Amino acid sequence: MGSRRRNFLVAGNWKMNGSLAGVQALAAANADGAMARLNLVQLVLFPPFLYLPEAQRCLGDSGMAWGAQNVSEHESGAYTGEVSAQMLREFGCACVLVGHSERRALFGESDAVVAHKFLAASRAGMTPVLCVGESLQEREQGATEAVVARQLRAVLDLAGASAFTDAVVAYEPVWAIGTGATATPEQAQDVHAFIRRCLAEADAEIAAGVHILYGGSMKRANARELLAMPDVDGGLLGGASLNVDEFMAVAITAQRLAQGVT
Numbered sequence: 001m002g003s004r005r006r007n008f009l010v011a012g013n014w015k016m017n018g019s020l021a022g023v024q025a026l027a028a029a030n031a032d033g034a035m036a037r038l039n040l041v042q043l044v045l046f047p048p049f050l051y052l053p054e055a056q057r058c059l060g061d062s063g064m065a066w067g068a069q070n071v072s073e074h075e076s077g078a079y080t081g082e083v084s085a086q087m088l089r090e091f092g093c094a095c096v097l098v099g100h101s102e103r104r105a106l107f108g109e110s111d112a113v114v115a116h117k118f119l120a121a122s123r124a125g126m127t128p129v130l131c132v133g134e135s136l137q138e139r140e141q142g143a144t145e146a147v148v149a150r151q152l153r154a155v156l157d158l159a160g161a162s163a164f165t166d167a168v169v170a171y172e173p174v175w176a177i178g179t180g181a182t183a184t185p186e187q188a189q190d191v192h193a194f195i196r197r198c199l200a201e202a203d204a205e206i207a208a209g210v211h212i213l214y215g216g217s218m219k220r221a222n223a224r225e226l227l228a229m230p231d232v233d234g235g236l237l238g239g240a241s242l243n244v245d246e247f248m249a250v251a252i253t254a255q256r257l258a259q260g261v262t
């Protein structure tokens with residue numbers, strides 16, 4: 001058994017990809033109980049909203065949780081096209097992504113909106129997975145820490161440190177998402193440790209328990225070296241999560257690391 005303080009979490013963000021059959025194929029990968037055997041790894045699927053009922057139907061007993069890629073910051077009302085946190089709970093969602101860089105960049109979600117979405121998810125009893133990360137330009141300008149600190153601060157100011165007792169942070173450098181250009185393990189570790197320090201300034205105990213995932217072109221070929229870093233507690237996979245074998249290979253890598261298998 002390994003000596004990690006936090007078990008791993010491996011999540012798949014399908015974005016606007018996948019299909020009903022894809023959800024069923026993922027469930028079929030569990031036919032021999034493969035997911036349940038990964039007892040040191042929490043698996044989570046973030047499919048498009050429409051596939052959540054199918055995820056609930058086919059993944060219910062698998063040990064794999066499911067969640068949404070987005071949530072409204074409002075509880076209910078005249079918000080055409082939006083989906084509330086309570087509705088997601090009705091379909092068994094355990095978690096919800098908030099602040100994914102595509103939502104921030106393509107749909108104009110500000111730090112303040114992301115913070116309200118985080119709070120809406122928390123209040124409904126779901127785990128918000130707060131995505132943070134810098135653009136290439138920001139990294140080149142040496143602004144990585146300032147950007148990540150600002151994104152965290154918006155949530156800490158609104159929801160308080162205690163809201164991170166049941167929350168996950170995903171560090172997703174924008175320049176690594178969908179590009180094949182993964183952060184080096186050292187780059188990831190530096191930012192993950194920085195995120196933990198920022199949270200520790202608010203509450204050291206909560207910071208020590210928070211899962212911080214890495215996201216950005218993670219796949220079977222690079223997962224091991226990233227997951228071996230002390231503050232990398234799992235991965236948020238986009239492209240690689242669409243391939244069941246690739247996704248499960250990353251999960252098995254995490255399980256082996258957690259068991260201390262080198």
Ligand code: PEP
Pocket residue numbers: 013015172176177178179180215216217218236237238239240
């Ligand atoms: C993501 O969208 O969260 C992501 C990490 O994508 P990819 O793995 O494709 O870079």
